[in-house]
Amino acid sequence: MDFPLLKVFPASVFSKNFKGSLYYLPIGQGLGDTANGLGLYRALSKRFPDALHIVYKDPRWDILTDQIQGDRTILRNYVTDFDYRRSSQTKGAHRKEQFDKLKKNLTRELKTLDGNGYRVAGDMASPERLAKGRSVFEEMWNEMGLILEEKEQRPWIPIDQKDWDESTNFLIIHKLKDVPFIVIAPHTEPDKRWPTIRFSELGKKLYSITGARIVVMGFRESESPTIPDALYAFDLSLPIISAIIAQSRLFIGHDSGLTHIAASFDIPVIDIMANRTLPPFEVRPLTPYANIIIEPEMGKKGFISMETVLSVALELFKIGAIRNPPCPVCCRPMDYTRYADSYGLARACVCGLTVWNEWEKESPKFYRLNVGKVTTSESFPDPGKGEILELAENDNDEFFLENSLRDYGRANSTIQVLFKEKGGVRKTPLEQFDSPAHGDIVWSFDSVLFLFQQIDFYLSDVRILGPEKFLLTFSRDIFPGKSVRVPWCGKSVKLKNIHEYFSYYAWSAWCTPERWEYPIKMAEKKEDFKVAKNLSIQSWGYLKKARTISRIIRYSGKEFYASIRSLI
Ligand SMILES: [Zn+2]
Structure with a gap:
């Protein structure tokens, strides 16, 4: 009950x-x-x-x-x-x-x-x-x-005047008042942690390049990075710590408490999301000024490099708190960084779309999308009717303007698109972008769906032409009247209509059932979710809800399944 x-x-x-x-x-x-x-x-x-x-x-x-x-x-x-x-x-x-x-x-x-x-x-x-x-x-x-x-x-930290005053005194004593300083919070649970040795290296480089002192916050008894001239601000009360963070030029932390505190102020926040157990968006700091650095292979255990964190940190130190640009296809802010170096960064969206953005250049606009190299139908075996669009990935010369795509939609009742997943989003940006140039895009399956949804076209058919190569048919008909089998997370899932996809299966770019201990979306059978093998509290609650409402639950001998229908 x-x-x-x-x-x-x-x-x-x-x-x-x-x-x-x-x-x-x-x-x-x-x-x-x-x-x-x-x-x-x-x-x-x-x-x-x-x-x-x-x-x-x-x-x-x-x-x-x-x-x-x-x-x-x-x-x-x-x-x-x-x-x-x-x-x-x-x-x-x-x-x-x-x-x-x-x-x-x-x-x-x-x-x-x-x-x-x-x-x-x-x-x-x-x-x-x-x-x-x-x-x-x-x-x-x-x-x-x-x-x-x-x-x-946003998160909120109540700070009274006394604590503000004490934080100001602290900054005056340590000669940090009105000079830019960077806060680093390196301590958290082991599965969320970026190695201390990398924090040391990061701190050293940031200090030598910017001249800004590093303030290290956390627990005195935990291992701390060694950084020249750093101030180790332990044993202060939380409101005072918060007030100091509020006055910093830049905050760098993990998925941990101080990062969420930093998110309550209008300062740039770098969240090194080395979390091994949760999808990054679930626990992200709720501020428009966060740059969330994820592992370079989305949804997989990867390697967050020093170069990536340092490059983003130097840029944010310079420009301050600015908003991330919206995703050109699904319009959510592109808060995630998969890779960065001295040339630019590979920004990603929840929908999996990844865009290469050179530093100091305005983020690529919607009309710069590399959509739509028109390919002749002869080059495909049994291609269906009419021409086929290809989603070009690294080809700046040939693209459709937004209006062209809209016009194309007006002139056609169905649109066929050749989609090559190029190793999916599971490859690192460096592997996906051969020689990255400003505005280059790597598409995910979800982002293609979002793109066509913008011109009111919905997926109505999928033909698998080969590994990571699909012929997608879009039409204005939201309910095509038959089921469609879509590639999803290394499997395929049968859908009655595309709403099912957006309600339950989107986000495939991030999903690795092996990794997260949450109730994992992995379709074995239509409308079933596999729940993680090692039941966490959350997944247990999920099963309980399924059972309470409709008693639809099954056990395969190895894993539990809960029916989606029972959860609506
Ligand atoms: Zn998006």
């Missing part, structure tokens, strides 16, 4: 004078979750000032959460006995036990409220979230029907 009384707050149906109780359940207990959770609390408490806000906190971060206590905000402890330096306690059975206890008590409490209490977010992974490339917190707003302004989407 799930917890039927723990309904998610339908924020969109209530007006400002909602007077019920809102329960902020923990969705983790890390510092990053707390910073993001405080951001969500700030947005909701402003929107619903008469509601009672009951926040479940982790006592480790009391110095932050204590600041929000008030007439309409009640703080409660979620856990009391975690040792955050031992990950065995913050993950797995211990955490589940604590959370189950909390939910049981809460269910009892909610019975007395007569339907006037809600939780502000669910804790179940949804397949749609993965397909949409949303972060955990974005999914929460979505679940509640909340529309938030950009600023409200």
